[in-house]
Amino acid sequence: xxxxxxxxxxxxxxxxxxxxxxxxxxxxxxxxxxxxxxxxxxxxxxxxxxxxxxxxxxxxxxxxxxxxxxxxxxxxxxxxxxxxxxxxxxxxxxxxxxxxxxxxxxxxxxxxxxxxxxxxxxxxxxxxxxxxxxxxxxxxxxxxxxx
Numbered sequence: 001x002x003x004x005x006x007x008x009x010x011x012x013x014x015x016x017x018x019x020x021x022x023x024x025x026x027x028x029x030x031x032x033x034x035x036x037x038x039x040x041x042x043x044x045x046x047x048x049x050x051x052x053x054x055x056x057x058x059x060x061x062x063x064x065x066x067x068x069x070x071x072x073x074x075x076x077x078x079x080x081x082x083x084x085x086x087x088x089x090x091x092x093x094x095x096x097x098x099x100x101x102x103x104x105x106x107x108x109x110x111x112x113x114x115x116x117x118x119x120x121x122x123x124x125x126x127x128x129x130x131x132x133x134x135x136x137x138x139x140x141x142x143x144x145x146x147x
Contacts, residue, residue: 001078004033004045011035011042015061025049025123026059033059034078036071046075048083048091051118055083057093058124076105084140091140092116094124094133107136 004012009027012035016023026033026047032055033047043063049056057079062071083091092115095102099109112135119125 001034001036001074004030004035004047006030008033008035008042008045012045012059012061015042015045015063016059018064019061021059021061022124028123029058032079032082034075034082036062036075044071044075046072046079048079049122049124050086050088051116051122053087053089054116054118055088055091056119056122056124057091060098072101076102080105080138080140088140091138092119093136095136096133099134099136102136105138107138110135110137 009030012026012030012033013023016026029047029049032050033045035042036044043066044061046060047058049058057076060072060076062069080091091107092110093102093107115125115135
């Protein structure tokens, strides 16, 4: 795993497309993306949008043939650890199909009406994610998340 660079955007964009995830707003937050590589080829990515002491986890995408191999888990754990190091208090996300997956990390569903105002300006809240997406959060420093 390594931090993403501008040169990685084409591969990240392709991963998002292959996983039916929105590209809108992702490139603007590339500085807070990590990628997983195998033999120099990007096989997974995950990113965060930072808004003060909160973050929006987004764009967790893995090469479809490698789903279920633990790559996503490594990427999400890395972003959670980086958020803790940055003193992020809470991480949020929107998901259509991975609620159970994110619950394994300690994320819990919340009413979308409770979303912080700063998140509502993000591309994901402005229509990149479908209206039926599940809104979830993870409070950092809680005992629910194993180190």
